[in-house]
């Protein structure tokens with residue numbers, strides 16, 4: 133470490149929308165010697181994890197775990213189900229939707245990319261119209277990012293499912309839940325999602341390094357037709373090995389210890405309580421942003437994200453200057469504006485291992501940072517949040 137990284141007293145506030153703060157219990161659980169990943173102790177660990185991870189996705193179908201970041205699980209959804217030239221439907225919700233689009237293009241899928249304003253979610257009426265217009269049922273898959281982490285907008289997956297059903301279309305349905313799983317209500321099976329993509333480092337209380345594909349039987353049928361080359365991401369050897377508690381290649385043993393403990397924690401608190409806690413902390417954050425006189429990026433109330441809030445700074449000011457002031461003075465990291473939104477917004481991550489007092493500290497850091505900046509604002513955001521939290 134260099135001098136500029138000299139010790140700062142107290143805890144760093146990591147309030148970016150992922151990677152998130154990791155509970156001490158999870159950190160301790162990972163601090164454990166490696167065991168033989170071909171031995172029976174490991175097999176028992178895997179089986180227990182694979183059973184319980186299903187509860188988080190709300191499914192009884194298999195969930196595949198990759199030693200990879202979320203991007204790997206994005207690619208896995210594609211290569212296991214589709215073929216070159218397949219027509220697919222994707223939606224511009226923000227930065228992450230673009231990244232998934234880039235992967236689809238590299239695999240030579242024919243993408244109909246519905247443009248968006250980065251302030252709203254996927255419109256179910258457009259989904260329904262696009263599918264109804266597709267008389268020959270050429271569209272093979274629909275891709276949706278559930279919680280767009282670059283904007284703080286959450287698309288309504290149940291409504292999009294209904295739109296697909298109303299159009300009576302056989303398309304596969306893929307959903308990215310990397311920043312919603314374990315923080316925003318999500319139901320893989322009930323919403324008949326065919327591949328749900330998840331990641332470890334946002335709501336799942338883990339470091340980066342694991343990602344997930346939750347499957348449906350329809351996705352497994354699509355696998356048999358798919359001709360895209362697959363090796364590392366191939367579901368088949370994964371599912372075969374998983375049956376006995378093993379993996380086709382060396383798993384991320386210590387991250388799996390962490391996942392085991394993270395599942396204990398999530399299920400102890402209870403998923404519904406986890407969602408309620410996130411909803412409450414999100415609402416308090418929005419009240420603070422409004423009281424400061426800043427605008428919330430997300431336009432529709434019903435699409436507000438419970439895992440992060442993106443706030444616009446007024447025209448002519450740079451949100452990254454504010455973020456720097458806050459980091460330098462109060463040792464807190466906030467999320468930056470990505471690509472189109474660079475300098476225009478800051479993002480408050482309020483997901484994962486997080487509570488009222490941590491949010492109070494976060495909002496205090498922002499309010500003090502605003503005071504030190506030249507950005508015009510009204511004081512009192514923190515009080516608006518505390519009033520709501522203590523009601």
Ligand SMILES: *Cc1c(COP(=O)(O)O)cnc(C)c1O
Pocket residue numbers: 150201202203204228277279280281308309310311331334340
């Ligand atoms: C973080 C994130 C990703 C990217 O995952 P990596 O782990 O960086 O590969 C994808 N989608 C969403 C919605 C995310 O929030």
